[in-house]
Amino acid sequence: MGCTVPFARRFGPQDVSIMNQDVTIVMPVYNEATIVRSTLTHLLDRFPRVVAVDDGSRDRSVLEIADTDARLVRHPINLGQGAALQTGIRAALQDPRTQFIGLFDADGQHNLDDLSRMVDILRTSTYDVALGSRFTGTATGLTTTRKAMLKAGARYLRMTTGLPISDPHNGLRVFRRNAAETLNITAPDFSHANQILDRIRQQKLSYIEVPVNIAYTEYSKAKGQTSVNFINITFDNLIDRMARR
Amino acid sequence: LIIKFLLGIGFVGAAVFFLSAKSAALLRAWQKIGFALFVGCALIAVMFPNLTTDIAEPLGVKRGADLLIYITAFTLPIFGLAVYAKFRVEYLRMVELARRVAFLESELDAVRREADLLHNEP
Numbered sequence: 001m002g003c004t005v006p007f008a009r010r011f012g013p014q015d016v017s018i019m020n021q022d023v024t025i026v027m028p029v030y031n032e033a034t035i036v037r038s039t040l041t042h043l044l045d046r047f048p049r050v051v052a053v054d055d056g057s058r059d060r061s062v063l064e065i066a067d068t069d070a071r072l073v074r075h076p077i078n079l080g081q082g083a084a085l086q087t088g089i090r091a092a093l094q095d096p097r098t099q100f101i102g103l104f105d106a107d108g109q110h111n112l113d114d115l116s117r118m119v120d121i122l123r124t125s126t127y128d129v130a131l132g133s134r135f136t137g138t139a140t141g142l143t144t145t146r147k148a149m150l151k152a153g154a155r156y157l158r159m160t161t162g163l164p165i166s167d168p169h170n171g172l173r174v175f176r177r178n179a180a181e182t183l184n185i186t187a188p189d190f191s192h193a194n195q196i197l198d199r200i201r202q203q204k205l206s207y208i209e210v211p212v213n214i215a216y217t218e219y220s221k222a223k224g225q226t227s228v229n230f231i232n233i234t235f236d237n238l239i240d241r242m243a244r245r
Numbered sequence: 246l247i248i249k250f251l252l253g254i255g256f257v258g259a260a261v262f263f264l265s266a267k268s269a270a271l272l273r274a275w276q277k278i279g280f281a282l283f284v285g286c287a288l289i290a291v292m293f294p295n296l297t298t299d300i301a302e303p304l305g306v307k308r309g310a311d312l313l314i315y316i317t318a319f320t321l322p323i324f325g326l327a328v329y330a331k332f333r334v335e336y337l338r339m340v341e342l343a344r345r346v347a348f349l350e351s352e353l354d355a356v357r358r359e360a361d362l363l364h365n366e367p
Binding site (some may be wrong): 238 | 263272329336337339340343344346347348350351354355
């Protein structure tokens with residue numbers, strides 16, 4: 001049997017935060033068999049609590065995740081990234097030790113140092129949410145078309161939510177527990193980004209944009225959303241807004 | 246034109262209703278009322294074609310045929326929205342169901358792992 005003494009009693013509250021025992025990272029996974037194990041291994045080195053939500057992958061992603069120490073939650077069918085994130089957030093909230101929830105992509109484009117910095121910012125401040133921004137930070141390998149689409153999407157969101165966010169579709173985000181509890185993402189696919197900002201506005205959550213580095217590789221570019229998907233995102237967001245009136 | 250005002254208000258009202266209706270029973274009931282009205286009007290229009298012109302004129306539409314085109318153009322998007330609203334509700338139900346299955350499987354895996362650990366203990 002393993003040691004049954006609670007972690008905080010063995011190491012003390014300070015160490016709990018140092019070793020990120022109060023953080024759960026949520027990683028949505030869909031057909032990422034070639035890279036998910038490596039991303040998880042690096043992530044688990046620094047954040048011991050990771051929930052990997054497999055969104056009905058048709059490849060070996062589930063087996064790759066099962067070989068790591070991450071908690072695997074497996075959707076029986078593909079439901080979309082928004083649903084996978086909400087499943088992961090709910091799983092993270094089941095653990096009472098979780099005080100911060102980070103969202104991290106499986107395709108390896110996010111930077112661990114950025115994630116640690118965002119967690120530290122929330123720990124040492126009163127902000128509810130930390131949002132990564134590649135436009136105040138750096139984005140290597142970002143194509144001109146995608147950059148233009150992202151900027152157009154950001155402008156649309158600034159207009160509709162009134163929040164001066166520079167990079168609303170950046171998947172690297174960290175939430176304080178109380179903020180995560182109010183999220184309830186129902187938007188399908190990638191339109192969850194718009195819904196998260198709507199929730200921040202509705203719940204009057206305090207947020208900070210943190211400059212981050214996004215490294216686009218050929219793999220992440222092939223896996224990422226297509227530019228035309230912004231039409232779907234905008235439509236879904238408009239319907240979501242109407243539906244809440 | 247009076248008809249433009251009526252159809253515009255009707256379209257926005259129906260869109261908001263179908264997308265924000267909280268009661269599934271209410272939504273289904275109005276879909277059935279709408280369908281019955283549509284079928285009833287279609288029958289009357291076929292049996293009494295001159296009646297459509299009589300109704301059209303006070304609404305500012307010259308011909309009965311034009312009125313029918315307006316109403317058809319109005320009805321089709323409403324029908325589309327009603328179907329979209331239905332799919333949306335079903336999607337959210339399916340997500341919740343799949344999520345519960347996912348959590349049950351995850352908890353079952355944890356129990357299995359624990360049992361394996363105990364079993365392999367010297």
